[in-house]
Amino acid sequence: MNDQLNLDLLNLENLLETVKDQGLKFLQQIEERPTSTKYTIETIDKLSDIGFGGLETLKIFNQKFEKLIVGSSGPRYWGFVTGGSTPASIMGDWLTTIYDQNTKSPKGQGDLSAIIEIETTKLLLDLLNLPKDFIGGFVTGATISNFTCLGVARQWIGKEQGIDFAKNGVSGNIKILSASPHSSVIKSLSMLGIGSNNCIKVKVAKDNRESIDIEDLENKIKELNGEAFILISNAGTVNTTDFDDFKKINKLRKKFNFWWHIDGAFGAFAVCSPKYKHLLKGWENADSITVDCHKWLNVPYESAVFFVKEKHKILQTETFQNSNAPYLGNPLENFSYLNFLPENSRRLKALPVWFSLNAYGKKGYQDIVENSAEMANLFGAFIEKSEMFELLAPVRLNNVCFTLSGMENQDKISTFLTQLNETEKVFMTPTVYNDKKGIRASFVNWRTTKQDIEIAITEMERLKTTI
Template identity: 65%
Template sequence: MNKLLQSDLSEFESLLEKVKSQGLDYINTIDDRPTSSHQKIPETLGLDKQGLGGRKTLQLFNERFEPLIVSSSGPRFWGYVIGGSTPASIMGDWLASIYDQNPQAIKGTGDISANIELETIQLILDLFDLPKSYVGGFVTGATMSNFTCLAVARQWIGKTAGKDFAKEGITEKIPVLTATPHSSAIKSLALLGMGSNNIVKIKTIEGHKEAISIDDLEAQIKKLNGRPFILISSAGTVNTVDFDDFKAIKKLKETYNFWWHTDAAFGGFAACSNTHKHFLEDWDYSDSITLDCHKWLNVPYESAVFLVKEEHRLLQTESFQNSNAPYLGDPLENFNYLNFLPENSRRLKALPAWFSLRAYGKEGYTSIVENSIGLAQYFGKKIEESHDFKLLAPVRLNNIVFNLKRKPNQNVLDAFLNQLNGSGKVFMTPTFYHDEKAIRASFVNWRTTEKDVDLVCEEMQRIINAI
């Protein structure tokens, strides 16, 4: 054995204690760690011939990169819809690395950790009150979840025309109807060969809405003259968390032949709220659903779930099966994630989610979601009462979209946001809402409190007064 490997193995407990101590220091001081970094980016170093060993490598990391690490998992990082990791999810994540499983098969004598994943999917269905008629699995994020669901939708479109797109390739344009899709869904259309520009854009409801106009949707459906299509609906748009009318879409599905995909990356968590779950009525009639766990489930990156109705199991297998691996047997008789999702090699992504769901249960996640919604409303009220800021859309769930009250030019708004983020006390993201440049804040972190909102509002006021 290599001497450095042997040395690290003999000191393994001590090395892990140092990492644990450093990790606890980050967690215990996360409120004070800046949300942005002004550190100089170090020059790239080449590979050492002999290596440094674990202890010196940790020291090198701390010298070169640790100061760059921002509190993106902290209570005032309100950009990109990032959830912080719960204590239990970190436990699961550490063990996922230690056990280093490749969860694929559920039978046999090899790695059968995929059974943990199957159970975790059932816990997620319970959390969202979804029927057991969905097959699900873990992927890296909303992009791959949308990709997986839309790949099965693509195969469904082909089969309606008597073709196998997975084997033969796409031979015709596939109609995709949507109003306010997330960029990851558009990227997925490009990756799947359906074309990111080949969508039929549906009008949104008039006023400050991002939801599909059902009247325009039906008008566009009629123009297809009975041709099957894919509908991408939103359970929480990226800016204002607007929800499409699922009851109306369900009614359309009774008349027209289409694949219904719902992107519920973080808006699906409204199902955990006693006051907001009505937004999701009838979403369980979707053929497929995207959920993002490293958002409101508050587990570490990379973690998302795809859900596809079990009745489409054959189509999913046709889309992803390892056709050149006959030793795997019949993919429908011998379940194996190799045949149900894009990756052949995966870490045990389900374990952090399993730990967190088991640790905190339905009531725990209801409290996380309700707290986030309450804080969004609190911040929204502060914006409404301000003399300097204005809300651009009503607070529907957990996102705030706002602007400066005085008519700003782009430079003033950019200067304000750059100074705000540069303060290191909070991080928000720029966005566009109805062609107007704006700022978006998203509440999903289990640590955030009203004190954090008050601190941010004070900083916003200080900066706008200076400008």
Template identity: 65%
Template sequence: MNSILQQDLNDFENILEKTKQQGIDFLNNLENLPTSNNYSIEPKKELNELGLGSLGALAEFKQRLSPLLVSSPGPRYWGFVTGGSTPASVAGDWLASVYDQNTQSVTSQGGNSALIEFETINLLLQLLELPDSFMGGFVTSATMSNFTSLGVARQWFGKQFGKDFAKNGISETITILTATPHSSSVKSLSMLGIGSQNYTVVKTIEGNREAMDLVDLEEKIKALNGKPFILISSAGTVNTADFDDFKAISKLKEQYNFWWHIDGAFGGFAAVSEKYKHLVEGWEGADSITIDCHKWLNVPYESAFYLVKKEHINLQIETFQNSNAPYLGNPLENFNYLNVVPENSRRLRALPVWFSLMAYGKEGFCDIIEKSTLLALHFGNALIEQEHFELLAPIRLNNVCFTLKGNENQDKVNDFLIKLNDTGKVFMTPTFYQNKKGIRASFVNWRTTENDIKMVIEEMKKIILDIQI
């Protein structure tokens, strides 16, 4: 064994202790760390010949690389619908690395850590009050969850014509109907060979809505004359957290032949709250659902899961089966995640979620969700009280979409946001909504408080003076 590697092995406990302290120092100082910075480095051009050892690498990381990192898990990082890691999820994530399992099979001589994933999916179904008619698994992100679900939908569509798209390629034009798809769904259509522009846009409801107009949807369905299609609907649109009418879509599904996919990356967690669960009423009728855990579940990146009805398991295996590995056996008799998801190599991604669900239970996550929505309303009200801001849409859940008041100030919106983000006190993202430049703040982080909102409003007032609105 290499001498430095041997030395690290002998000093493993000390290395982990020092690494733990580095992490604790970061987490304990989150509120004071910037949400963005301009720090930069000159990338190394030569690899060290002998190596520094783990402690040497840790020292260099702390001195040279850690200043690049921002407080994205912190209370005032309101961009990209990003949660922050809870203590339990950090513990689970650390142990996922320590145990370093390749999570594949439920009955394998190589280990059956997939049983942990099975249990975690079952707990999530209980959290979201969804029936056990769904099966699921963990992937890296909402993008890969949408990709997995729509991959099975693509196979379903081919079967309606007696064709196997997974084996022989797409040989029919796939019809997609959707109103306001997230970019990850569009990206999935591109990766699946369907085409990022090959979908039909359903009109949205009039009156500051992003949800699909059901009259227009049914007209487009009738125009297909009984041909199959795939419907992509939203449980929480990215700008305004709007929801499609799932009860009405469920009734349409009784009349027409289509695959129903719901992108519920963050909005699906409305099901956890008695106040907001009506927003997802009827979603149990979907064929597939996307949920993102590193958003409102507040676990570390990368963590999402897909849900697909069990009745479609054959289609899922046809889509993703690792057919070049005969030693894996019959994929139906010997369940293996290799045969139902895109990745062959899979870490135990379920463990941070399992720890979180065990630690905080349904009441804990209900508290996070309801607190987040209250904070969004609080921020919205604080904006309205200021003469220089206006809301672009009603606050339906946890996203606040707003802009500078007055059309004459539209050309100042980007400059305002850049200056605000450059303070390092808060991070929000630009958007474009109803032909206006806007700003979006998303509340999902378990650490955020009303004091954070007060601090941000004060910073915003300073920027307003600076750009002379």
């Protein structure tokens, strides 16, 4: 055995204890951790011949890189719809690394960790009040979750045209209809060979909405003259957390032939709350659904889940099966995740979710959702009353989309946001909404309290003189 490896093996308990202590210190001080940094580091391109060993490498990391690590899992990091990590999910994530499984099959020899993934999927379906006729699987994030669902949708379109796209390649023009597709959806269309420009834009509803105008949708469907298409709808848009009208979309399904995909990356969790679950009424009839776990479920990156109706499992295996690997067996007789999603090599992403779901249950996630919405409304009330800012849209759930008051200040927004983020007390992201430059604050972190809102408000008001 290599000398450095042998020394670290003999010293493993001390190595892990040291990392545990550093991790605990980070988590205990996360409220004070800067939410952004101005540090820059020169990188090296020469590797040590014999290595430094674990402890010395940790020292090098701390001296060089540790100060770059921002409090993105803390209570005032409101950019990118970034969740935190619940204590139980950290437990599950650490064990995921220690056990180091390549999760694929629930039966057979070598690895049975897929049983955990299957159970976790069932628990998520229960949490989200979805029927059991969905097949679910864990992937890295919303991009690959959307990619997976739309990959199956692409195969469905091909079969409607009498073509096996998975075997013969994409041909013809696949029709996609959507009003406010997320950038990860557009990226997925590009990767799938459908084309990032091949999306028919549906009008948004009136009265400052991002949701689909159902009348315009129906008109555009009629223009297709019966041609099958893919409808991409939203359970929570990224700017204003707007929801499409799933009840009305259900009515359209009775009249027209289409694949219905719902991007519910973070908005899906609104169903956990009795106050907001009406927003998702009817979504259970979709063909596929995307959900991010490292957002409102508050588990560590990278974690997302997709749901595809079980009736489409043949299309799903046709899209993702390892057809040139006979040792994997018949994909329908010998279930393996390797034949139902893009990745062949995959860690046990379900375990942090399993831990968090079991630790906090339905009530825990109801509280997280409702607290986030309360914090968003509290922050939105400040924006609405302030002469310095204006809301770009109503606070519908957990996102606050706002700008500086007055068109004359549109060119100052970038500077203001840079200065605000440089306070290292709060972090938000820029956006554009209805052709106006703006700022978006997204509330999904389980740690966020009224005190955090007050800290952010104090910093924002202190910057008045910079406008």
